[in-house]
Amino acid sequence: MPNNSVARPVRVRFAPSPTGDLHVGNIRTALFDWAYARHTGGTFIFRIEDTDKDRVTDEYIQAAADTLKWLGLTWDEGPEVGGPYGPYLQSERLDIYATWAAKFLADGFAYHCYCSADELEAVREAQRKANVAPGYNGHCRDLSADHIAAYKSEGRLPVVRMRMPDGSTTFTDLIRGEVTFDHNFVPDFVLVRANGSPLYTLAVAVDDVMMKVSHVLRGEDLLSSTPRQIRVYQAMGVSEADYPLFAHLPFVMGQDNAKLSKRNGEVSIAWYRERGFLPEAICNYLALLGWSPGEDREDVTMKELTELFTVERVHSSPARFDMKKLEAINGDKIRALSPELFLEKSLPFLTDAKVLTGSAEELAVLGKALPIIQERVATLAEVPAMLKFLFVKEFEVEESSLSKITDEESKKLLSVAYDRLQSVGDWTHEGIEEVLRKALIEELGLKPRIAFSAIRIAVTGSHISPPLFESMELLGREISLSRLKSLI
RNA sequence: GGCCCCGUCGUCUAGCGGCCUAGGACUCUGGCUUCUCAAGUCAGCUACGAGGGUUCGAAUCCCUUCGGGGCUACCA
16 A cells, blocks of 8 residues: 655645635644644645636735745745746646646546536436435446547537546555545546546646655545545556655534634634734644644744644544634733734734824833733734723723713812822832822722722723823823823 | 544543543633733633443443534536
């Protein structure tokens, strides 16, 4: 059975068919492909499966490339960078597939099939009724010259269909072990459409062989198409030792055990990017779906992932995607950011939310404000709301909090605070805290949470905010006091 | 229906015959800390789908069964 004992260079490809934004499942596959290539010191190939041009657009291809780059999954061969086995877009390799298809026809591995869609459907219908294995019935396998002439005169255009021999195919899946498919359940399959365009089954096998791919790590949904790929290798005259090794990755599923989809939670990586998830958090989380480094370890950097990743530790059972866990990991990764990086990554979210205009004074305040909220956010998208009070021109207390400070007692409290705050020498958080504690806690005998809550609302506009005294220091004496005064 | 894959806490997982009265993480609940929210910290809840074997011993091996998923296209 295909099992090459002789070491050959590791070459792994990620070959999506970008019919939309790359989604969580795609990326998990890409991540494992990439990690395996990097772990082994092999080559990571990025190939676009765009034989179905109606569904794959240039924008999607570009978006896929951008997403991979954003995540840090850079490729050694593929679009933009080229490579010795290009082109890497299947739409640019059509002549190659045509040549092979012609050869398969000439060598008797494949044949022209003239059956119409209606006829094939009728066959399937009959098979369903008769409760037998569905699939092509071999009608055109051995057509006479007369028969062919008759079909041609009807104007029928044939597809190229691969002939599956009797017997079975067994291969060793790196994750699932030995898998066997009886050819009774692998019907003759189409390689080339009537319009001359190649199908996935042809293109994928031809490319993997010609690009010298050594390991095919791909989704579990392709498991049952493997015998067909192997048949194409055989028709190409590839020796068993040169077949790629297969590893079929378990699915990433949505909450209710269904395949991940829009209904189940967001699947597009772009969506996560816009919501302030860090690429390293997404990769770390996705790496844990169907794989684990063992030893109760969960936190891994991209570098550690490439060091630790092995196919042996990949699971065979599907995993469910859990947004809560992603958020937790994202929070960890945000806290692990250096102040400089946190600033750099937060900035676009602040400006997009129109909280910042980008002036030098704002940036100076921001530089001091970010450290006090770094451990308070789970995503970058939460940053603007948390710091808005520092930068708004027209300050307003949020409606749900306003009622808590409009009673007489609160007004009195705010009034005392306002008066005593005048005496603060250096407007620092220490100075502010000292004065406020003395006036409100010691002298008025209030509970800290009651007293400071009122001031918090008055100054930041919300009952939830960064630490109060630091916030007031950053806001400055003038603005802090004027906000208090306006509510007395 | 047929073929194939899969089955440990709610979720992701550790476990690869004795170290398991099953460990970690997320979630949830309660406590501590505390100017709010977080963070941190302590504790708690909850799992080997079921039934048969094999074995001195099974979450780990085998069989059956049930359950979930994939494929069954001139999609990938």
